[in-house]
Amino acid sequence: MENDKCIVLLSGGIDSATALWWAKGRFREVYVITFLYGQRHSLELEYAKKLADLAGVKEHITVNLDVLRRVGGSALTDEDLPVPEGAYPPEGTISTYVPMRNSLFGVVTGAYMEVYGITDMVIGVHASDVPNYPDTRPEWAAALEALLNAGSSLSFDRKLRIRVHTPLVGLKKPDIIRMGLKMGVPYEWTWSCYSPVDGEPCGKCPTCIQRAEAFKEVGVPDPLLERIRKEKKEV
């Protein structure tokens, strides 16, 4: 047990779910925070709620940051920009990047940390996102930690050190799944797809393709697809 309390940024996807289960094993009280920002795949919020329930978190905070929809500039928030199909390109920012999204998430989470007296943040940034999402690089997480320590009353008055934990740093998707399976992460309740069709993943967007390839490499059928298949049969 490292510490008393932490807060996990939870989107409802594979990475943040794995980060949540990692945190569960290390902190006595786990809070989670989920952001709505006008994302077209807002279905992920339902998955985040289910994961928070299954993990038995202390509190699930949901925050609306629809300013990101007004800013636009991303296929995730602007209906006029199509979600790309096919695998992630080897490098370069992809159109599903949302300008400054993770930085805003980090700062807003930092505000809750001040009010709740939480010094430890857990975020599921990982190596598979680094080539296409600037705000998932290890230097970004280090800069966020430095910013929170420079600007928070927790460090200023109470001399507490704020930590941004990145338990998946350096790991690619298959390794994250292997780590999560060992911890019992309920992947049947994780959502990745950017363009859901009637509550099912599209199978064509970069994150669907990355997810399918990762489960194939691990040698396990995707528990989400298994669950959806089973539920359809029962109807």
Ligand SMILES: [Zn+2]
């Ligand atoms: Zn998809």
